[in-house]
Ligand SMILES: CC1=C(/C=C/C(C)=C/C=C/C(C)=C/C=O)C(C)(C)CCC1
């Protein structure tokens with residue numbers, strides 16, 4: 001067990017042909033590109049947290065019935081500095097590093113007396129983002145790194161904060177129907193205010209400005225003031241519907257004073273996050289056309305969430321599905337010292353991930369009585385009018401024990417049926433993947449002994465008419481010695497195996513990724 005999490009993984013930058021069993025659909029052509037931590041020790045130094053590990057990109061290329069695997073470490077400035085020094089010299093989420101200030105490019109970050117916000121890492125290990133025909137590795141700081149989706153080479157570093165005033169940004173952007181990126185980031189104590197910014201990165205630039213990057217055309221769509229100047233909420237994702245942005249201001253907050261003094265106090269960034277269980281969770285809805293926030297105050301009890309699943313509008317309500325926890329034990333669970341051999345016995349989640357549906361009436365009868373439930377849809381979710389005019393929401397539970405949710409993105413923002421996710425029950429490592437029908441709550445599973453599947457990605461078949469017409473792809477790491485990992489291809493409708501592509505390498509457990517259809521890759525090379 002220990003090795004699966006802690007052992008540094010080798011990179012395999014040259015394509016390795018996988019052994020394919022079963023029948024892959026002929027239309028499945030393109031690249032599954034994924035990201036996650038692959039290196040946890042450098043020289044004699046060790047990262048403390050699994051989310052600190054150096055980003056290792058890997059890909060499966062589907063070409064005429066064959067599958068090729070590659071992997072390559074992201075050559076971030078962080079990676080290069082660490083490797084050159086042969087020790088950890090750049091701080092990550094769970095590890096504070098003390099570099100020799102003369103030796104590395106992050107030195108200015110540590111002149112903490114003049115900088116309130118430290119300079120963060122560009123170890124973009126969480127996700128992959130598509131911007132026009134380009135691809136970027138993403139994390140939650142102000143940096144993203146362009147990559148070549150075919151060779152996995154590392155290209156330019158982009159600093160969001162050069163274009164819009166954000167210090168942090170999510171690794172889960174959304175895309176509108178024109179392919180423009182919509183993302184959110186936090187602007188900390190800028191001009192005396194702390195706010196959450198929704199920003200847009202256009203998918204292309206005007207012809208006459210072809211030399212300029214899309215980032216030069218980035219714009220702030222709207223800003224939501226933080227309830228607290230020095231304690232903005234932490235968030236890992238947000239939701240969109242056809243007309244609204246759904247932003248959840250949870251009482252899991254980043255303490256800016258702690259963040260600014262972490263280095264001198266010798267503590268990590270993670271310790272600057274705290275869950276305030278006595279506070280409420282606030283919902284914000286921004287009208288995408290008017291760019292104005294809905295003025296009604298909507299709230300629910302304290303909770304912690306990382307992943308939004310999907311959101312849509314129905315009869316004047318916004319319906320949104322998320323995976324929520326009762327506390328922040330999830331981040332604590334991924335400290336590497338806890339992920340030891342006996343972790344399955346010792347490391348039980350104290351709060352199980354719960355798939356919750358909130359139904360929020362945006363258009364409701366303003367004369368409704370205090371105490372009345374304003375939800376008019378058939379659901380057990382409620383939204384009750386309070387004395388002070390605010391609306392207190394309680395969810396319908398869709399299911400328990402799933403994480404890393406994905407949907408058919410053609411249904412993002414629309415009424416939908418299916419979620420594909422990993423099953424995590426009481427331990428942080430998934431043992432199965434699941435397909436949940438959010439309308440009937442029926443669940444299909446795939447699982448095999450000693451198999452740890454990654455986030456399942458849905459790929460629609462060409463001309464698909466139904467939401468689940470296509471395949472689901474998941475990388476499976478096998479914990480049994482002498483058994484090789486594989487890429488599993490399931491029929492999305494039946495959740496039955498169509499085939500698998502086995503590669504004889506030591507594969508890392510990863511986080512998120514994208515499937516890039518062959519046509520999009522061709523556009524990129526043109
Ligand atoms: C470095 C750094 C951060 C990094 C956070 C990371 C790396 C989060 C990863 C989350 C994942 C993988 C969640 C999965 O559900 C913060 C706290 C934003 C702010 C301070 C600097």
Ligand SMILES: [Fe+2]
Nearest residue numbers: 172236307512
């Ligand atoms: Fe995530």
